[in-house]
Amino acid sequence: MDNDCLSCPVRDESLFGALPEEAVRRLNNPAENLVIPAxxxxxxxxxxxxASYTLKDGVIKLTRTAMNGREQILRLLTRGDVMGLECMLGQRYNHTATTLTPVQVCRLPLTVLKRLQADNPALNHALLARWAAALQQVEMLAVExxxxxxxxxLATFLLFWNERTGGHDDMPLPLSRTETGELLGLTVETVSRFFADWKxxxxxxxxxxxxxLHDRNALRELSGGDTSGLLG
Amino acid sequence: MDNDCLSCPVRDESLFGALPEEAVRRLNNPAENLVIPAxxxxxxxxxxxxASYTLKDGVIKLTRTAMNGREQILRLLTRGDVMGLECMLGQRYNHTATTLTPVQVCRLPLTVLKRLQADNPALNHALLARWAAALQQVEMLAVExxxxxxxxxLATFLLFWNERTGGHDDMPLPLSRTETGELLGLTVETVSRFFADWKxxxxxxxxxxxxxLHDRNALRELSGGDTSGLLG
DNA sequence: CGGCAAATTGAAATTCGTCAAGCGGGGTGG
DNA sequence: CCACCCCGCTTGACGAATTTCAATTTGCCG
Known part of the structure; x- marks a missing residue:
């Protein structure tokens, strides 16, 4: 199993990108590499x-269940994103993390994180930045x-996800209609109807x-405003 | 003007609660005390x-304007809350901060914060906790x-705000109908109608x-679930 | 090929927003 | 001191947007 943090392909995008090679080397590969199906x-x-987790490949949804039983997707995670950082605050997990595609993640035990934080003050800034980015994303969702x-x-989301995944005309969308609705506060049927209409x-x-995406401009007009900055 | 941080009545609830007296003393009262009308x-x-700001008394709303011009209230701040921390990440302000009541705030220039952070690693944990709490609050809003x-x-919000302000039967509500709508994603009329109905x-x-509040239980049922944990 | 879950579609019901009108209170100016 | 005015709140009627319910259809996997 390859769990060599130094040569990790997502190291620059991960939390460890903030650490000097030296510090990473001293870790002695503490991260457990996991491969998980959808x-x-x-x-x-x-x-x-x-423990917290770094997503190396695939897509993960973070959800919370309302008291009435309905689910809300709060964030979608892609390569380089970190989840479960709330463990550092002694909290329980704030969300349920579910894989939407086959996934590769690194598990970082809390103990390791604590040690890293103690040794590398620089890590604190990276951590703050992660929390800030998460807040930014959820705030944008709330505004939507x-x-x-x-x-x-729906139109805004499609454009957002398109940018997020590289901006190509063909875009993998690993969300079911139901899940798209759970993200956007809509029912399956409503989502389905708009897809059908736009097709x-x-x-x-x-x-x-x-x-x-054949006509981004049409979607942009439907979205009722531009999507700049949606990447967080 | 009283800007003695050591004897500040909200020090324990503020960021400085995480600092030793010694460190606060060395600050030499760097915070500018402001009194602002509603x-x-x-x-x-x-x-x-x-700069960031600590709210010593009163209520403040943090809002963001959508591209279509509509406003969304993202958080309501009360005594002890901190706003504008994004300055530490070199960002522009993420929200507009507006006073809903007469207010007392302390202005903390970025320079001071930077110095504090460099000298007191303990502050980092307090900062993380603030970001985490903010995230928690916005996530709950998104779920709502x-x-x-x-x-x-609306019912959930009334119960939430009641707890947040001490849980007494009489509860100051410094939001106009329009603002309540901007928080909950509703129009003035809809908010007004439910108030009238419940009266x-x-x-x-x-x-x-x-x-x-004469009948919390009725509101609790209307809210479609309990409100535990809404305090963040 | 069969079977099951997801997606689609239609029709009816509901919720909520929109538009329009009227009310009321606090503040200002006469 | 009073009248008026402005702004926020209320109320009603209407219609549009969305959910709900129900029935198929489609697509995928064994």
Whole structure:
């Protein structure tokens, strides 16, 4: 199993990017490399939080369940993102982390993080930046949910996800209709209807979990505003 | 003007609560004490961020404006809360901060914060905790907006705000109907209608900006779930 | 090929926003 | 001191947007 942190392909994008090689070397490869299929729960809301995770490849959703039983997706994570940092504050996990695709993650036990933090003050800045980025993302979601209507939210999301995944015309969308609704505060049917409508109009097409954007401008107008800065 | 940080009545609740007396003393009262009437803007979204602020008394809203012009209230701040911490990350302000009541705040210039952080590693933990709390709050808002209907959101908010302000039957509510709508993703009219309805049913009454909760249980049922943990 | 879950579609019901009108109170100016 | 005005709140009627319910259809995996 390859768990050599020094040669890790996502090291620059990860928390360890903030550390000097020397410090990483001293770690002696403390991270446990995990390969997980789609649809698995990595950790669950309110469970004892004893480790954080770095996503090396794949997509993960962070969700929370409302008291009425409905679920809300709060963030979508891609390569380089870190989750479960709340363990450092002695909290339980704030979300349920579920894989949407096959995934490669590194498990960082809390003990290791603590030690790293003690030895490398520089890490603190990186940690703050992570929290800030997470806050930024959730704030944008809240603004979407609070100020826009269904079609605007969906169009905005498609453009956002497109940028996030590289901006190509073909874009893997690892969310089911239901999940898209859980992210945007909509029902399956509403999501489905807008997809159908936009396909009919030729704005986009879809095949095997991949969305092809044919008319970004149309979507941009539907979104009711630009999407600059949505990347967080 | 009283700007003696050592004897500050909110010191324990503030960031400085994490610092030893010694360190606070060395600050030599760097914080500028401000008294501001209701309805003033403390700082504006996207403005150069050169200071953060600690709220000693009063209520402040943090808002963001969507591209379509509609406003979203993202957080409500009360005694002990800190705002504008994004200045430490070299960012511009992420929100507009507006006073909802007359307010007392302490202005902490970025330079002072930087110095404090360099001298007191303990501060980093307090900072992380602040970001975490903010994230927690916004996540709860997003869940409300994404999973609940109008009456549920409004009832939840009233109970939430009641706990937040001490849990007494009489509760100052410094938000206009419009602002309540901007927080909960509703129109003025919708908010007004539910207030009227609940007054008719005897669940609550109102006088001069103070709401009296007569039947918390009714509101709890309307809210569609309990409100535990809403305090963040 | 069969079976199951997800997606689609339609129709009816509901919620909520929009538009329009009226009310009321606090503050200002006469 | 009073009248007026402005702004925020309320109320009603209407319609649009979205959910809900129900019935198919599609696509995927064994």
């Amino acid at each position: 649809g698995e729960v990595l950790y669950r809301e309110n469970a004892e939080a004893s 949910l609070g100020t826009k209507k269904a079609s605007e939210r 009919r109009r030729g704005y986009l097409s879809e095949k095997a979990g991949v969305v092809y | 309805g003033e803007v403390l700082y504006r979204e996207n403005a150069e961020a050169s 907006l994404g999973t609940k209907k109008a009456s549920e959101r 008719r049913r005897g669940y609550l009454s109102e006088k001069a900006g103070v709401v009296y």
